[in-house]
Amino acid sequence: MSALSPPSTQDSHNKRERRKEARPGELLQAALELFVEKGYAATRAEEVATRAGVSKGTLFLYFSSKEDLFKAVIQSNLSRHLMAWNQEFEGFEGSSADMLAYGLTSWWTQIGSTLAGGITKLVMSEARNFPEIAAFYEREVVKPGQHLIERILQRGIDQGEFRPLDVHHACMSLVCAMMYLMMWKHSLGPCSAANPSFDPETFLLTHLNTLLNGIRQTSPSGTL
Amino acid sequence: MSALSPPSTQDSHNKRERRKEARPGELLQAALELFVEKGYAATRAEEVATRAGVSKGTLFLYFSSKEDLFKAVIQSNLSRHLMAWNQEFEGFEGSSADMLAYGLTSWWTQIGSTLAGGITKLVMSEARNFPEIAAFYEREVVKPGQHLIERILQRGIDQGEFRPLDVHHACMSLVCAMMYLMMWKHSLGPCSAANPSFDPETFLLTHLNTLLNGIRQTSPSGTL
Amino acid sequence: MSALSPPSTQDSHNKRERRKEARPGELLQAALELFVEKGYAATRAEEVATRAGVSKGTLFLYFSSKEDLFKAVIQSNLSRHLMAWNQEFEGFEGSSADMLAYGLTSWWTQIGSTLAGGITKLVMSEARNFPEIAAFYEREVVKPGQHLIERILQRGIDQGEFRPLDVHHACMSLVCAMMYLMMWKHSLGPCSAANPSFDPETFLLTHLNTLLNGIRQTSPSGTL
Amino acid sequence: MSALSPPSTQDSHNKRERRKEARPGELLQAALELFVEKGYAATRAEEVATRAGVSKGTLFLYFSSKEDLFKAVIQSNLSRHLMAWNQEFEGFEGSSADMLAYGLTSWWTQIGSTLAGGITKLVMSEARNFPEIAAFYEREVVKPGQHLIERILQRGIDQGEFRPLDVHHACMSLVCAMMYLMMWKHSLGPCSAANPSFDPETFLLTHLNTLLNGIRQTSPSGTL
DNA sequence: GATGAATGAGTGTTCATTCAT
DNA sequence: AATGAATGAACACTCATTCAT
Numbered sequence: 001m002s003a004l005s006p007p008s009t010q011d012s013h014n015k016r017e018r019r020k021e022a023r024p025g026e027l028l029q030a031a032l033e034l035f036v037e038k039g040y041a042a043t044r045a046e047e048v049a050t051r052a053g054v055s056k057g058t059l060f061l062y063f064s065s066k067e068d069l070f071k072a073v074i075q076s077n078l079s080r081h082l083m084a085w086n087q088e089f090e091g092f093e094g095s096s097a098d099m100l101a102y103g104l105t106s107w108w109t110q111i112g113s114t115l116a117g118g119i120t121k122l123v124m125s126e127a128r129n130f131p132e133i134a135a136f137y138e139r140e141v142v143k144p145g146q147h148l149i150e151r152i153l154q155r156g157i158d159q160g161e162f163r164p165l166d167v168h169h170a171c172m173s174l175v176c177a178m179m180y181l182m183m184w185k186h187s188l189g190p191c192s193a194a195n196p197s198f199d200p201e202t203f204l205l206t207h208l209n210t211l212l213n214g215i216r217q218t219s220p221s222g223t224l
Numbered sequence: 225m226s227a228l229s230p231p232s233t234q235d236s237h238n239k240r241e242r243r244k245e246a247r248p249g250e251l252l253q254a255a256l257e258l259f260v261e262k263g264y265a266a267t268r269a270e271e272v273a274t275r276a277g278v279s280k281g282t283l284f285l286y287f288s289s290k291e292d293l294f295k296a297v298i299q300s301n302l303s304r305h306l307m308a309w310n311q312e313f314e315g316f317e318g319s320s321a322d323m324l325a326y327g328l329t330s331w332w333t334q335i336g337s338t339l340a341g342g343i344t345k346l347v348m349s350e351a352r353n354f355p356e357i358a359a360f361y362e363r364e365v366v367k368p369g370q371h372l373i374e375r376i377l378q379r380g381i382d383q384g385e386f387r388p389l390d391v392h393h394a395c396m397s398l399v400c401a402m403m404y405l406m407m408w409k410h411s412l413g414p415c416s417a418a419n420p421s422f423d424p425e426t427f428l429l430t431h432l433n434t435l436l437n438g439i440r441q442t443s444p445s446g447t448l
Numbered sequence: 449m450s451a452l453s454p455p456s457t458q459d460s461h462n463k464r465e466r467r468k469e470a471r472p473g474e475l476l477q478a479a480l481e482l483f484v485e486k487g488y489a490a491t492r493a494e495e496v497a498t499r500a501g502v503s504k505g506t507l508f509l510y511f512s513s514k515e516d517l518f519k520a521v522i523q524s525n526l527s528r529h530l531m532a533w534n535q536e537f538e539g540f541e542g543s544s545a546d547m548l549a550y551g552l553t554s555w556w557t558q559i560g561s562t563l564a565g566g567i568t569k570l571v572m573s574e575a576r577n578f579p580e581i582a583a584f585y586e587r588e589v590v591k592p593g594q595h596l597i598e599r600i601l602q603r604g605i606d607q608g609e610f611r612p613l614d615v616h617h618a619c620m621s622l623v624c625a626m627m628y629l630m631m632w633k634h635s636l637g638p639c640s641a642a643n644p645s646f647d648p649e650t651f652l653l654t655h656l657n658t659l660l661n662g663i664r665q666t667s668p669s670g671t672l
Numbered sequence: 673m674s675a676l677s678p679p680s681t682q683d684s685h686n687k688r689e690r691r692k693e694a695r696p697g698e699l700l701q702a703a704l705e706l707f708v709e710k711g712y713a714a715t716r717a718e719e720v721a722t723r724a725g726v727s728k729g730t731l732f733l734y735f736s737s738k739e740d741l742f743k744a745v746i747q748s749n750l751s752r753h754l755m756a757w758n759q760e761f762e763g764f765e766g767s768s769a770d771m772l773a774y775g776l777t778s779w780w781t782q783i784g785s786t787l788a789g790g791i792t793k794l795v796m797s798e799a800r801n802f803p804e805i806a807a808f809y810e811r812e813v814v815k816p817g818q819h820l821i822e823r824i825l826q827r828g829i830d831q832g833e834f835r836p837l838d839v840h841h842a843c844m845s846l847v848c849a850m851m852y853l854m855m856w857k858h859s860l861g862p863c864s865a866a867n868p869s870f871d872p873e874t875f876l877l878t879h880l881n882t883l884l885n886g887i888r889q890t891s892p893s894g895t896l
Numbered sequence: 897g898a899t900g901a902a903t904g905a906g907t908g909t910t911c912a913t914t915c916a917t
Numbered sequence: 918a919a920t921g922a923a924t925g926a927a928c929a930c931t932c933a934t935t936c937a938t
Contacts, residue, residue: 176404214437624852662885
């Protein structure tokens with residue numbers, strides 16, 4: 001697209017080339033969708049290939065095994081996931097409570113309610129069988145996320161907005177609601193004819209407000 | 225039963241009988257361990273049998289299929305407890321806050337901290353592939369558990385202990401912490417050299433107190 | 449039953465003894481019924497034992513294997529079969545045509561329409577896997593039966609009732625209708641909602657009359 | 673097709689393609705042989721594959737199950753012939769007696785004397801255990817065959833060649849001889865050192881002539 | 897003799913992976 | 918590079934047979 005892109009290959013080859021270069025990405029995308037939908041074990045390699053528009057054999061040209069494909073799916077999506085996460089929270093101005101509310105909302109919009117939410121469920125489900133992925137996830141996603149939230153909480157304490165508290169515990173109290181929503185959405189949720197009036201975003205904000213009510217320096221009157 | 229009954233006959237009868245009666249329990253225990261450790265799909269029926277000290281064929285003498293075994297594992301480890309709790313709380317005296325704290329503590333002691341806690345993660349992981357099990361779990365575990373907690377919350381509201389609130393949301397705020405702990409403990413937990421000073425039970429009670437702080441009719445001095 | 453039966457065992461033991469001596473017969477009867485109904489391969493040894501009112505282990509006390517049981521079932525029933533057959537036809541007076549008609553009718557009544565008819569189907573179905581049984585059946589049932597019919601046909605020729613013909617071929621033309629009925633009755637018949645007005649005995653006599661019409665020295669007017 | 677088309681491409685394409693197109697036929701042939709020889713239940717799927725020169729997995733590439741293979745064997749060996757006969761007889765010129773004789777002869781040549789004749793015995797043997805196959809066979813083979821023969825008989829009656837008769841019974845009288853031959857040939861036949869001078873085709877025509885003698889409007893001089 | 901709990905070889909079927917084309 | 922026919926190891930489940938009681 002840029003005029004500065006390498007013009008080494010002839011234009012006539014571009015369509016093919018672009019196709020070739022896009023292959024891994026198309027396979028990863030197809031695999032992500034299927035793994036999230038059906039789980040790792042229940043997804044057949046051929047399904048992934050078919051959805052990506054190639055043959056079974058081609059899949060193994062790009063990934064040496066189904067396990068290798070799985071790792072690539074998770075890691076490539078976690079990185080994307082991560083970048084979005086980091087950009088989102090930089091340079092926010094306002095009260096710490098507002099920061100948390102904003103963070104929760106945008107997390108739900110950009111991750112929880114999308115395919116990315118399925119990755120978390122996938123990682124949790126397969127962590128025991130793929131320790132490398134578990135370690136990667138913890139290092140690259142869990143730890144930075146916790147750190148960010150704990151910093152916001154600490155900021156609230158330092159500025160007298162929240163009463164002194166164990167930021168680690170408070171962070172988990174906050175985060176666990178998101179985790180619960182994601183697991184539910186990709187496991188029992190689709191199987192249960194549950195209360196259709198339930199709205200995840202409302203629940204998240206209710207949860208936050210109840211917690212803030214419990215940790216604020218002075219209890220305000222309204223709670224949602 | 226009588227001390228004078230011929231011991232020889234008894235014993236000869238017993239060795240076989242005792243085996244037979246113990247088998248289902250031994251198989252369920254082996255299945256629980258392996259399912260929690262490796263996941264349902266990744267556990268071979270023969271492994272379960274071997275760990276229980278019997279042959280493959282014997283497993284199918286007691287459980288008609290691998291899925292049936294899975295259901296039995298859920299039922300024997302979770303349904304049982306829920307029924308007991310329902311009865312226990314029928315005659316409970318004391319504040320609703322105490323009831324919740326007691327419930328959380330005994331849940332952690334009897335389920336969360338044991339292998340049975342892994343079942344929740346197991347069910348969540350496999351729900352999409354086994355809708356029947358998902359339905360079974362929702363009917364036998366989720367619904368009764370929610371019902372119990374919501375009744376306690378409603379009691380607190382009716383007695384003026386809690387301010388009026390959406391019991392469904394509040395129940396989820398409470399429950400999600402337990403879910404999070406269990407998911408963590410059986411997925412990323414074993415792979416991470418996490419903070420060793422973290423104590424799940426303390427976290428649960430902290431979480432409860434923060435929430436109670438947020439929903440109580442009159443804010444007490446401070447409970448964190 | 450006879451007063452001369454060996455009185456060696458005490459009367460008090462009789463019930464048990466009679467039971468014990470009846471066991472093989474009860475097992476053979478149960479096996480016959482099930483083999484005829486479901487075929488050899490599809491009948492489980494345990495089913496046979498259960499129907500005979502004993503346990504699985506007991507079956508193998510009397511028959512060393514399922515195959516052995518099968519052979520015993522066939523051979524014991526063929527003998528019975530055979531005795532009936534022989535007694536039936538001895539000393540018949542009347543025209544050869546009447547002999548054939550009588551023979552066909554009584555064959556249908558006593559064999560074709562009973563469990564014994566199922567044995568023929570069983571033998572045909574399993575002959576390739578049990579050559580001994582096939583040989584036994586041919587020697588003890590097929591050959592004598594053919595011989596009898598061919599003698600009757602020859603008698604008809606000798607007495608000028610039938611025109612000269614190949615008795616072997618004529619015998620087969622006659623017999624094949626019985627075979628067809630038996631096979632049908634125990635294979636496709638039960639699976640098809642076939643013409644309910646079809647009556648095997650009528651068919652057999654029609655078949656015979658048509659053949660006799662073709663065989664007789666002078667064609668009579670009526671043909672059934 | 674063109675003599676000038678590049679032979680290299682053709683060949684490289686063909687070796688693989690020709691295999692693929694030949695596979696179903698090779699598998700059907702192997703299955704036919706083994707099923708007829710040992711029975712359906714006693715033949716292992718792997719044996720069929722091995723005899724066809726492929727691995728177990730390949731069998732299931734072409735037939736979705738063993739039962740499906742069974743059905744395909746029936747269809748490719750019997751249904752095909754019946755359809756051809758139906759068409760052939762549409763334009764047949766000559767007496768109905770000749771039609772029947774011609775039909776019997778070609779049936780013996782194309783089916784009765786070949787392995788395909790074993791299918792009838794196979795179906796009869798397994799019908800009770802595979803009702804779906806029984807229904808399939810009745811629909812695809814029995815019904816069309818009966819219909820064809822009954823039409824010919826009716827034609828003979830309408831044209832004054834045969835005396836009025838019950839075409840259903842007459843059809844069975846005719847057909848039962850073929851059935852008997854096939855059952856015999858694939859059950860007791862191989863086990864017995866039977867009369868080597870016996871010729872099935874001659875028997876069939878003798879049988880037909882005897883019946884025709886019995887059903888013709890005017891008895892001719894003698895046909896046996 | 898009788899039992900029935902236990903066994904383990906055997907079967908149909910699936911699916912990740914290979915490799916000739 | 919791409920294909921897709923072929924493979925064969927793996928797995929859930931069955932059932933004839935054994936043997937301790």
